[in-house]
Amino acid sequence: MPRFLCLFPFFLFCLFAQESYKANSSQLGEIIADKLSSDKNKIYAKGNVVLISGEYYISADDVVYDKSNKTAEIKGEVRVYKGSDLSFSAKSVKVDFSKDTFSLSSIYLQSVESGLWVSAKEASSQNDVYYFKENTVSGCDIQNPIWHLDSSSGSLDQSDDVLTLWNTRIYIGKMPIFYIPYMSISTNNQRKSGLLYPKVAYLNEDGFYYQQPIFIAPYESWDITLSPQIRTSRGIGISGDFRLATPRDNLLIFQTKYFYNTKKYVQKYSILNQHIYGFNLDFQTRLGTGWFDGYETLNDGFYSNFTYMNDLDYLRIDDAGKKVGDRLSVSRFNYLLHSEEHYFGFYNKLFIDIAQANNADTFQLLPSLQYHKFYDSLFWQNLMYSIDVQANNVMRKEGYGYYENTINIPIGIELPLFDGYLSVGASTDLNFTNINLYQTQNLQIANNPNINYKNANFFTANYSASLATDLAKDYGDFMHTLQLMAKISGPYYRYTSNMFSDNVYKDYSNAVIQISNDSSKTSEQKKFIINNLWNPSSIVDFDTNKHKFEIQLSQYFYNNAGNTLFYYNLSQKLNLQSQDYLFSESMVNEIGSSPIDGLDMKASIYYSFLYNDITEASASVDLEKWHLKTSVGYYYKKLFASNTSSINANFINFSLSNDFGYFSLGGEVNYDFLARQLKDWSVEISTDIRCFGVSLKFAQEIASILTDEGNQPLLKSITNNYVRLEFRFTPLSEVGVSYRFNK
Structure with missing residues (x-):
């Protein structure tokens, strides 16, 4: 098989000649083909053409190189490999070496790191940037992708690893589900400026909800996210996040939010604040401030978790369904x-x-x-x-x-x-x-x-x-x-001093009860008096300065694998100061067991010998094994005041989820025995098939809003029922829509 030296720069490849033929060009490489020939200024290679340069391996059917204008035409199944991974394929490629540009037809590009691929009918390139039209993008199998994006045009910048798409339709199979006019994707999961995936929902009180995050990352050390939003029946808002990474690997996060409620919405729901705003600052040093690096025995640190808000709805500006507990x-x-x-x-x-x-x-x-x-x-x-x-x-x-x-x-x-x-x-x-x-x-x-x-x-x-x-x-x-x-x-x-005498403690408690039961005063008057009433217990706990006797018992049984087969803890404090209140504190009993990995069972009972009753009790069972995850929890609390008692809490919660292989099913429910009704509950079914996932969730939750009903601040509970449909596109991200409606 004859071999000739030819010129072929591709993706700025420098190919090295195997034969001794020399040419006046720096683009020299080794080419192997079934048939090689030359005619004046052209070199022809046909049949199983192979070009090798360093870590790149290129295969094609036909190559024609014109030495006079430094152009090449490559036809057939053109494939470019980097190592063992396919990074590029096309039906035909035209290269202009003098301008460092080329055009392609039926192009196929693939990102090795993310698994994303792009196919297009027509494409061109210049300076490591591909421009294409009528393209398809997906992370699934190319023969029959579960999901794909169809765009009118786009580009791929290989130097920055950024894929840009215009007029994009998102398809599941052959069914379109969403339209995005512009999107920018990082193909190697690095921080890149652009539009992030929007949040879309329909809320019964707020109307159509749309939030569009804009990500700005000009430097490696800091970035900004601006997220304007609109709620058609409520108002508009915006939130901003600033993140800064210091040279000592510390992360500073500053966030501020604002939302404007329309006058119609404020009047309809008696909302206390028309303007909702606030900010929070989070910063923590991991390796110290650096001020004392020269001292081996000194270490310092700084921590900030500072939040200011004028309304609890500040916490729900970016997440309309966030539960505030x-x-x-x-x-x-x-x-x-x-x-x-x-x-x-x-x-x-x-x-x-x-x-x-x-x-x-x-x-x-x-x-x-x-x-x-x-x-x-x-x-x-x-x-x-x-x-x-x-x-x-x-x-x-x-x-x-x-x-x-x-x-x-x-x-x-x-x-x-x-x-x-x-x-x-x-x-x-x-x-x-x-x-x-x-x-x-x-x-x-x-x-x-x-x-x-x-x-x-x-x-x-x-x-x-x-x-x-x-x-x-x-x-x-x-x-x-x-x-x-x-x-x-x-x-x-x-x-x-007299301000901490025993009588002052008792008089304060009696005065608070009398003021609270005084029907002649308004709630604001009662609040003013109590706030200005000297409370010694807020400074020195009266009960800690008593003669006490305390006994504690703990025993554990472990197996050879280190699991806790059984444990029991008991503690009791006796008030030796007063015979009548010897058992003023409850006896604490705790039992539990974790006999196998993934199973945890525990319970506690607080029993008062003074009232001959249970003051507090809780129990929980958590199991996370195989593909099953379940949890059951119960809590009970009883308050005693003089000769009266009242149950303060009595509820049970249950959650269960299991992965059946083809799909997973999960849900949770909370039942309040005091209110005799279901509180929060949800049911969710989801599936993940390689590059695609979808989940459907039905839920009810109790949310709190701040109103001014009765011309005074009032924390009011409302019941929200909603359904959420979410799609996950691997390796991109997830997008979902929610619909919230009245109970």
Whole structure:
């Protein structure tokens, strides 16, 4: 078989000649074919043409190269391989080496990393950018794709790995389901600027809901996402996310949101806030701030999780179906510095009750300073001590505030006896608290109008003595461990200002009950009086300064695989201060078992001997094994006040899901025995077949909204029923539509 040296640059390939023929061109390569010939300025290669260059391998049926104008025509099944992966194929290719451009017909492109492929009738290329018309894109099998995208035109930038499509129709099989005028896709899963997948839904109160995220990533270190939205029956809004990665691998996220409710919507549903807005800042150092990198024994860190909002609907601006379960939002802004022996902390806490119109009367911790000396030996190895000092500014706009200074010094000793089978411990805790109040113009002390309320002090010296054992025995097939501890504790010296006397604690509790039951006052008047009523329990817990006896029992059984066959924990505290309230605290019983991997069973019962009744109980069973995942949980709580009692919570929840291979089925349900009705429930069926997935979900949920019914803020619950259809296109993303309707 004759061989000739030919010129063939392709995708900027430099091909190297096998024969000794030289040409005045740098585009030289090795070509193998069944038949090679030349005629003046043209070189012909026919039949099983193969070109090799480095890691690239190119096959075709015919190649004609014109040396005069440096163009080549490649016909047949043109295939380009990189290593063992096919990256490009076409029916025919025309290359102009002088302009570094080429045109293709019946092109086929495939991304090795993502698995996406593109086919088009016509295409051209210049500087590593492909331009094509009437193209098809999919991540499924090319012969019969489950899903595909048909576009009028598009481009693929190989240098940036970005696929751009115009006038795109999304098909499942032969059925069109969605239209997108423009979309940009990263073929190697890297951050690229462009439009993200929209959120689409129909909501019974809000109308048609459409949100279009716009992703902007100009640099590797930061990006921005802007997400304007419209709700045709409610209003418009926008949210923005700014993310910054620092050189020390720390991530800063700043998010702000705004939504405008139309006047018609506000009047129809008695919405409290026409303008909903807020922001949140999240930042945490992983490797420290870097300020103390030159000190081996010093480490520091910064943490911020700061949120401000004027309405709980702020949490649902980006997700209309988001369930909000906690009405209290806590923001933190903290810095810490520590060595092996010392710790310093600077804290800030902001509390927002989203059920209130404003939080002017909510206590805030702005700021708090702490110094802590870690446990260390004192004169003797077994005699341990530590020091904790704190200074807190507890403030609010309306009502009294105070500066709190505390010092806590625990000193203790623990001695092992009988080769460690038994240990004896004794300790003392020295606690000092100083309070300086401000904004006291409306402050009242229940039944004690003559007490000086400018400052107060509280000092206690507490004792503690304990006896504990920790035993373990191996029985061959299983191991048994037993821990038993008995402890007695209480104050042996106590000094308090009049503001912390026992009578003030009792008078405050009685005053709150009387004010709450006073029908002659409005709710706002009651709230004002209680907020300005001195509450000593918010600073020093009255019950902690009592003589108590505590007993704890724990035992565990383990098998040889390390699974917990069975465990039982018991604890009981006795109030030695009063014979009538000896059993003022409930006995806690906890049992559980995890005999096999994936199965966890546990239950707890709080029993009060004072009321001869169960105060709290819970039980749960969780199983995640094979293709099955299920969970059952029950919770019960009973409150006691004087001679009356009321059930505060009594509900059960159940969830079950299983993958049957061809499809998976799952659901959950919550039943409230107090309301005698189903609360939240959902049923979902889904399937994933290689490159495609679809799920259909029916659900009901209880949501809370903030209204101004009765000219006062009111947290109102509404019932939402909805259905959601979601499509997953591998390796792209997912898109879904929701319809929410009245119960």
